[in-house]
Amino acid sequence: MSTKDNQKVYFGDKKVTKQNKKDGVESIFTKVSENYDLMNDLMSAGMHRFWKKSFIDAANIKKNENCLDLAAGTGDIAKLISKKVRGKTVYLCDQNNEMIEKAKERSLNEGFYQKCFFDVSSAEKLPYKKETFDHVFISFGFRNFSDKKGSLKEIKRVLKKGGKLHILEFSKSQGENFSKIYDFYSYNFIPTIGDLVTGDRKSYEYLVKSIRTHEDQEAMLSLFEDAGYLDCDYKNIFKGIVALHRGTK
Ligand SMILES: C[S@@+](CC[C@H](N)C(=O)[O-])C[C@H]1O[C@@H](n2cnc3c(N)ncnc32)[C@H](O)[C@@H]1O
Numbered sequence: 001m002s003t004k005d006n007q008k009v010y011f012g013d014k015k016v017t018k019q020n021k022k023d024g025v026e027s028i029f030t031k032v033s034e035n036y037d038l039m040n041d042l043m044s045a046g047m048h049r050f051w052k053k054s055f056i057d058a059a060n061i062k063k064n065e066n067c068l069d070l071a072a073g074t075g076d077i078a079k080l081i082s083k084k085v086r087g088k089t090v091y092l093c094d095q096n097n098e099m100i101e102k103a104k105e106r107s108l109n110e111g112f113y114q115k116c117f118f119d120v121s122s123a124e125k126l127p128y129k130k131e132t133f134d135h136v137f138i139s140f141g142f143r144n145f146s147d148k149k150g151s152l153k154e155i156k157r158v159l160k161k162g163g164k165l166h167i168l169e170f171s172k173s174q175g176e177n178f179s180k181i182y183d184f185y186s187y188n189f190i191p192t193i194g195d196l197v198t199g200d201r202k203s204y205e206y207l208v209k210s211i212r213t214h215e216d217q218e219a220m221l222s223l224f225e226d227a228g229y230l231d232c233d234y235k236n237i238f239k240g241i242v243a244l245h246r247g248t249k
Helices: 018-044 047-057 076-082 097-109 148-158 176-198 201-213 217-226
Strands: 008-011 014-017 067-070 090-094 116-120 133-139 159-170 230-237 242-248
Touching: 008 018, 008 201, 014 018, 018 047, 018 097, 018 176, 018 201, 047 076, 047 133, 047 159, 047 242, 067 076, 076 090, 076 097, 076 133, 090 097, 097 116, 133 148, 148 159, 148 217, 159 217, 176 201, 217 230, 217 242
Parallel strands: 067 090, 067 133, 090 116, 133 159
Antiparallel strands: 008 014, 159 242, 230 242
């Protein structure tokens, strides 16, 4: 293992090796996959649906464009993309097999399977040829990556020239009073809802901590620019609880 691989990264609020983070994230998403969609609705009071729709609407996807839903989870983003394209041009990739199996089942039930390809792989080593995609989307997955800089480089490899990376992620809430309410809600209610619905308090404590230790809006902008993306920007959604980040190859 190289020195770079031994560098410590945040897993929740603890610093661990990249491999330990990868294993920890894998174990959490295997545990939460069963109730993933229900918990998203409960924790965000359904607002994640609106955030995700605005995320995809803002991308201005053309009917024949190749799109990658990376860290696809159960396929919320792929489903929205499938409504914008005509052919089989939607790729779902996630490192967690249980999540991808849920996405497959759901796409069959909800009628978008025929537009999709499914892959189990990590963002740090994508199973695609260089310059394959017009758009790469990551929704609420990036903060879990064990090698954020490496993944940005790898995504750039698979983007076409002029192709765009779009990341929707939790970020730093704006305004002192609002942030206090948000902190109270997330530290107290999210783990409790998680415990009541799934019996797994720890995974939801990880969720809250992983949001707090993730790069804020400006730090994300620097990560994009350092990785060589052009025209980088971000837009706060819901007072910065969530931010939409964009860059072009
Ligand atoms: C919070 S879920 C988001 C799922 C979906 N995109 C959504 O918005 O509902 C995060 C997903 O990221 C995946 N993930 C975490 N680290 C990853 C990595 N390094 N490469 C690929 N997928 C990863 C997890 O397996 C999980 O399915």
